[in-house]
Amino acid sequence: MSPLEPPTARRVAVIGGSRVPFARSDGPYATASNREMLTAALDGLVERYDLQAPGAVGEFVAGAVLKHSRDFNLARETVLGSRLDARTPAYDVQQACGTGLQAVVAAANKIALGQTESAVAGGADTASDAPLGVNDALRKVLLEARRAKSPGARLRALAKVRPGHLVPDVPRNAEPRTHLSMGEHAAATARAWSSARLSTSVTPGAPLSREAQDDLAATSHRRLAAAYERGLFQDLVVPFRGLVRDQNLRPDSTVEKLAALKPVFGLDHPDPTMTAGNSTPLTDGAAVVLLASEEWAAARGLEPLAYLAASETAAVDFVHGDVAGGEDGLLMAPAYAVPRMLERAGLGVEDFDLIEIHEAFASQVLATLAAWEKRGLAPVDRARLNVAGSSLATGHPFAATGARIVATLAKLLAERDAPGRGLISICAAGGQGVTAILERP
Numbered sequence: 001m002s003p004l005e006p007p008t009a010r011r012v013a014v015i016g017g018s019r020v021p022f023a024r025s026d027g028p029y030a031t032a033s034n035r036e037m038l039t040a041a042l043d044g045l046v047e048r049y050d051l052q053a054p055g056a057v058g059e060f061v062a063g064a065v066l067k068h069s070r071d072f073n074l075a076r077e078t079v080l081g082s083r084l085d086a087r088t089p090a091y092d093v094q095q096a097c098g099t100g101l102q103a104v105v106a107a108a109n110k111i112a113l114g115q116t117e118s119a120v121a122g123g124a125d126t127a128s129d130a131p132l133g134v135n136d137a138l139r140k141v142l143l144e145a146r147r148a149k150s151p152g153a154r155l156r157a158l159a160k161v162r163p164g165h166l167v168p169d170v171p172r173n174a175e176p177r178t179h180l181s182m183g184e185h186a187a188a189t190a191r192a193w194s195s196a197r198l199s200t201s202v203t204p205g206a207p208l209s210r211e212a213q214d215d216l217a218a219t220s221h222r223r224l225a226a227a228y229e230r231g232l233f234q235d236l237v238v239p240f241r242g243l244v245r246d247q248n249l250r251p252d253s254t255v256e257k258l259a260a261l262k263p264v265f266g267l268d269h270p271d272p273t274m275t276a277g278n279s280t281p282l283t284d285g286a287a288v289v290l291l292a293s294e295e296w297a298a299a300r301g302l303e304p305l306a307y308l309a310a311s312e313t314a315a316v317d318f319v320h321g322d323v324a325g326g327e328d329g330l331l332m333a334p335a336y337a338v339p340r341m342l343e344r345a346g347l348g349v350e351d352f353d354l355i356e357i358h359e360a361f362a363s364q365v366l367a368t369l370a371a372w373e374k375r376g377l378a379p380v381d382r383a384r385l386n387v388a389g390s391s392l393a394t395g396h397p398f399a400a401t402g403a404r405i406v407a408t409l410a411k412l413l414a415e416r417d418a419p420g421r422g423l424i425s426i427c428a429a430g431g432q433g434v435t436a437i438l439e440r441p
């Protein structure tokens with residue numbers, strides 16, 4: 001028997017995106033689950049691209065960072081409650097804040113290899129509906145009670161419950177080994193890069209200054225507001241629970257206003273620079289992207305916005321390296337992923353019309369830019385960076401951010417109505433980075 005020939009890779013088109021407006025946690029989506037938000041985003045896409053028919057979508061790939069055990073396969077549970085055909089296979093991925101982009105890459109690779117013709121990928125997260133666990137002591141008692149062979153034995157087991165057992169196990173926005181929050185890690189990285197050279201900073205002498213961070217945040221709000229204003233998100237955002245645009249957006253967020261906010265991270269060092277204004281807020285939301293082969297798109301008369309041309313992941317050893325931060329801080333893996341991806345593609349950052357860096361914190365974006373320059377990449381032209389705003393303005397529902405960025409960038413490339421290339425860089429908890437290239441030939 002002759003072996004199957006290895007398939008030739010095909011181009012993967014980004015057809016469109018759909019997301020709910022992002023909401024600040026404990027706000028309008030406080031009672032919405034990941035599944036409900038993801039279903040709303042998915043149904044938006046199903047409706048817009050007429051995907052109800054059986055087999056229209058080959059697979060749904062999605063994930064959440066904070067996930068209830070009842071959503072053991074959130075993607076499949078979402079399909080079953082959505083307008084997508086119930087016979088659509090679905091599975092979860094999880095790579096912290098890189099989840100949404102990793103879901104896109106996983107789905108795209110199957111399309112590229114001819115294993116499916118179309119897929120939807122994305123993610124959702126809610127810090128409002130975070131899963132609370134029972135603490136270990138109570139878990140032992142409850143399991144003992146469940147195993148009890150008689151009502152008496154069950155009662156004896158339950159009688160062991162003490163008030164202290166009722167303290168819930170709350171998921172923390174902290175690194176499990178260092179016990180430091182993401183913000184504290186970013187503050188340590190900002191210190192490590194504070195004397196870095198950065199050609200394009202508003203404060204060239206001190207690229208990670210408070211002023212430079214606030215400027216980045218104000219720019220993000222200003223550009224997101226302008227993008228809403230000119231209708232960029234008209235076919236990308238579906239209204240949900242009374243919101244029509246991202247709740248965190250403050251068009252009036254000026255550098256002067258941001259300068260008045262008090263620092264919240266890195267307070268154990270002189271001159272802390274990170275505030276609620278130049279950090280992302282805890283956010284609830286969901287986003288998805290429709291991907292397909294060129295043949296699938298052509299058969300439906302759909303014009304691809306752009307193509308997923310490359311992707312890369314990297315991880316830094318922040319555990320054995322510099323645990324608290326340093327050059328290889330927790331959120332610095334894109335400093336390795338992007339140069340590697342560009343080398344493989346034979347491109348430089350100057351070859352990109354648009355660059356999207358997920359804004360976990362302004363300081364982390366600036367440290368990433370400095371690291372790229374240090375590793376020999378050309379300075380990033382700020383006029384091409386996050387041109388429609390990014391996470392500082394939209395907010396950051398962890399697993400949704402990748403799909404938000406892919407859909408926004410694809411739309412921005414299509415808008416230009418000319419050949420173009422866009423770069424995506426996303427840092428993730430766990431010391432990981434997920435990056436990608438979109439292209440419009």
Ligand SMILES: CC(=O)SCCNC(=O)CCNC(=O)[C@H](O)C(C)(C)COP(=O)(O)OP(=O)(O)OC[C@H]1O[C@@H](n2cnc3c(N)ncnc32)[C@H](O)[C@@H]1OP(=O)(O)O
Pocket residue numbers: 097173182183250253254257258261264275276277279280281282331359360361396427428429
């Ligand atoms: C890989 C990754 O992505 S890692 C990133 C993961 N995400 C995180 O770690 C989330 C980090 N963020 C947080 O933990 C929280 O949002 C914090 C600690 C930064 C801030 O929390 P809070 O103090 O609750 O923020 P809050 O929204 O109340 O803002 C504080 C103040 O700043 C003001 N403010 C916030 N943003 C702005 C802005 N853009 N412009 C003007 N004022 C602002 C608020 O109005 C508020 O003012 P008030 O005290 O007068 O009401």
